[in-house]
Amino acid sequence: MKQILPLIALGLLTACDTKTTTTQTTTTLPLxxxxxxxxxxxxxxxxxxxxxxxxxxxxxxLVACPEDYEGLGVFQVDTGGVEVARIDGWVLFSVSRE
Structure with missing residues (x-):
């Protein structure tokens, strides 16, 4: 029975609804x-x-968005941002102020 409990707990945890979150990486960029x-x-x-x-x-x-951000395409369309680089897990966009 003791060997089955961890399997049951694991099954319950995998059945939970999980929310996808963006993880921001450590960076040298001056955000x-x-x-x-x-x-x-x-x-x-x-x-x-x-x-x-x-x-x-x-x-x-100059704006940085996490590479795994699901809204990258929407951000680019909404702001007119132009991708200029990818550094340390961030996508850099140049967003015109004019």
Whole structure:
């Protein structure tokens, strides 16, 4: 009976409805703010560093979204963002302010 209990527990855990969440990786990117477009959004503004300097533009925001973010396509369409790089598990977009 003791050998069956772990199997039952495992079966119950696998039957649970799980919510998919985006895991943000550790990065050297200088991310700032609580979200791009609104607080709590998974995408964030990116500041200047050696890794980002070539993507910065005074007429656009540099924005990073997690690579596993399900809304990448919607974000790109809604903002007109252009993908410029992928660094440390983040997709970098240049989003025009004009």
């Amino acid at each position: 700032f703010g609580d979200g791009y477009r609104a607080d709590g959004d998974q995408c964030r503004r990116v500041g200047e560093s050696a890794a980002t300097v070539e993507y910065l533009d005074h007429t656009a925001d």
